Amino acid sequence: xxxxxxxxxxxxxxxxxxxxxxxxxxxxxxxxxxxxxxxxxxxxxxxxxxxxxxxxxxxxxxxxxxxxxxxxxxxxxxxxxxxxxxxxxxxxxxxxxxxxxxxxxxxxxxxxxxxxxxxxxxxxxxxxxxxxxxxxxxxxxxxxxxxxxxxxxxxxxxxxxxxxxxxxxxxxxxxxxxxxxxxxxxxxxxxxxxxxxxxxxxxxxxxxxxxxxxxxxxxxxxxxxxxxxxxxxxxxxx
Numbered sequence: 703x704x705x706x707x708x709x710x711x712x713x714x715x716x717x718x719x720x721x722x723x724x725x726x727x728x729x730x731x732x733x734x735x736x737x738x739x740x741x742x743x744x745x746x747x748x749x750x751x752x753x754x755x756x757x758x759x760x761x762x763x764x765x766x767x768x769x770x771x772x773x774x775x776x777x778x779x780x781x782x783x784x785x786x787x788x789x790x791x792x793x794x795x796x797x798x799x800x801x802x803x804x805x806x807x808x809x810x811x812x813x814x815x816x817x818x819x820x821x822x823x824x825x826x827x828x829x830x831x832x833x834x835x836x837x838x839x840x841x842x843x844x845x846x847x848x849x850x851x852x853x854x855x856x857x858x859x860x861x862x863x864x865x866x867x868x869x870x871x872x873x874x875x876x877x878x879x880x881x882x883x884x885x886x887x888x889x890x891x892x893x894x895x896x897x898x899x900x901x902x903x904x905x906x907x908x909x910x911x912x913x914x915x916x917x918x919x920x921x922x923x924x925x926x927x928x929x930x931x932x933x934x935x936x937x938x939x940x
Contacts, residue, residue, distance in 0.1 A: 725936045726759045729780040733763045734770070737789035741814050746785045746918035753932065770795035776802035781939030785815035791823060800829055804905030808938035812915035812931060817869065829904045830911060832871035832897070838887040841916065842866055846898050846927070847880050853901075853933060854878055860926040867913040868896060875900035879912070879930060899930055901937060910934030 731754055735743035747763060754761050762779075767786070769775055771794055776782070782802075791799075803809050809829070810816070818834040820826050827833045844866045848854050866881055868891070879899040885892025899912040912934060914920050914927050921928040 725940045726754065726757045726781075728758060728760060729939050730760045730778060731762070731939060732769065732776070732779045732782045733761065733785075734767065734782060735763070735785040735815075736766045737786040737819065738814070741785065741787045741916065742918055743785040743787070743815060746812065746815065746915065749918050749921060750783055750935075767791055767795050770799045773798040773801060776807060777805060779807050781808040781810065781935065783935065784809065784811045784819065786819045787814035788821070789819055791820045791826065796820070796823055796826055800825060800904075803829060803907035803909070806906040808908045808910075808940075809904070810910040810935050810938040812912050812918075812921075813865070813867070815915070816911055817867075817913070828872070830909060831875040831900055831902045832869045832911065834867055834913075835870055836868040836888075837865035838868060838883065838891070840865065844881050846914070847882075848926075848930075849878050849880065851878070853937070854930070857926050857929055857933075860924055862914055862920065862924050862927060864914045864920055865916045866896075867898075868894075869913070871897055871900070872902070875902045899934065901934060908938040908940075910938040 733747050733750055735747040737743060751761055751763060776798055814834055816830050817832050841863060843861060843863050845859060845861050847859050848857050875897065877897045877900050880895050881898050883891045883894045883896065898914065901908065901910045912931050921931060
């Protein structure tokens, strides 16, 4: 009887994985990378491209924001995955991007690639749901606690070595993972709970963010973080 339940659990798990991967099959996905090289945006792009090829998505990769100048191109995509840190965006590019998302294009990314992209653009930040402000201690070990629900089923809490992002964030986001600060570097934030991942709506568009990934190789080292990112990309692009 126990073996039966083990087999059943495995079948359900792998069926779920297959269904999630197939959700991006034949979807049109745009990857935009650039900005500060410290976050290795091209490396992140390559990791995502490899996975998208495996799930048979239609992929376009752009180095830089020029494509944001063309709304008619942006609206063709089901999902935009961005990895651009500490950059600037023109008024036209921002307007086109936000309009495309409001009209149903998904938007997703990790770490500073979407929440430390354009520090002067509060309309953009309103769309993403937050903005990075600090990472106490730099690279540190910390625990990611998963909010258990249908979205995160099968993903467990995990430890990471990365930048523990302290964020200004929209209370309207749906938090799906958190971390708690120990106050070692800033005693007044001891015990503060902060989102590590969230999803939200912006008009008709779905937005997903995860804060780990200072080095994109973290998504290879931490399977639960990678699984969380993949599910977020599928959700945002579906």
